[in-house]
Amino acid sequence: MSPEADGAASIVVEISTDGACLGNPGPGGWGVIMRWRGQEKRLSGGEEHTTNNKMELTAAIEGLAALTRPSTVVLYTDSSYVRNGIMSWVKGWQANGWQTKDRKPVKNADLWRKLVEEEKRHEVTWKWVKGHNGDHYNEIADDLATSAAREIAGR
Template sequence: MTQAGPPDPTDIVEISTDGACLGNPGPGGWGAVLRYRQHEKRISGSDPATTNNKMELTGAIEGLAALRKPSTVILYTDSSYVRNGITKWVAGWQRNGWKTADKKPVKNADLWRRLIEEEKRHEVTWKWVKGHSGDHFNEIADELATTAARQIAEGSR
């Protein structure tokens, strides 16, 4: 399925991700826009009962999982939770047996583990963008996520 070998640093894939939840918890959706050279792919999905943080994580996981071979990736997220989690907190959680600094179980540990596995396949640079601020691809990812959440809430997905 995936091809072995290191990513080609001259070929950069950009991925913009977002998550949405109608109520928190509630019906949720995630979206990702993948861009490579002149190609663009939009993907999304939903969950009938979830949280916003789970959908934010799932958007990043599914965006990376959609890549067929190891890649150099710039991943844009408007979630400080996702960006800080993967770049700052996860190493400590792993050292502490998936416990927080105050010895409580890490929330969404299953999704964090999946994100770590997807990230290992690639060279990922994590970028935070302000949500709802006019970033074109963040707005598209937000629309994908919101539409998916609405569709699952209405029973049409």
């Protein structure tokens, strides 16, 4: 995806993400819908044995990674875990060597590191939306994630 060709500052890419898991852990999926200047791109994927939090993180990572150039991004997620983690918790985890305040290893640290790296490439505003509450693009991302999880599960 290359909406940035006209200049990153003038184009805002909106990305809605979601993760789904059939059982937690279990087969999981992630979904992304990207929008800019009236265009859309949809992405999805999944894993056989994963957790909902991993799929929520993966959706955000994949959405940002799909941008071919640094961009101005508004990323919508229904995951407080992702939004709070990237906006607040990650700085402390990094300072503590990827350990919590209790000196325990951060769960999903590999994915958090990837998300931090992807975020560095862009100017990202993180927005939380209430899931399963009628937000059109969140519903699309949820459908993509759920379909990917079902495909992995063979359902």
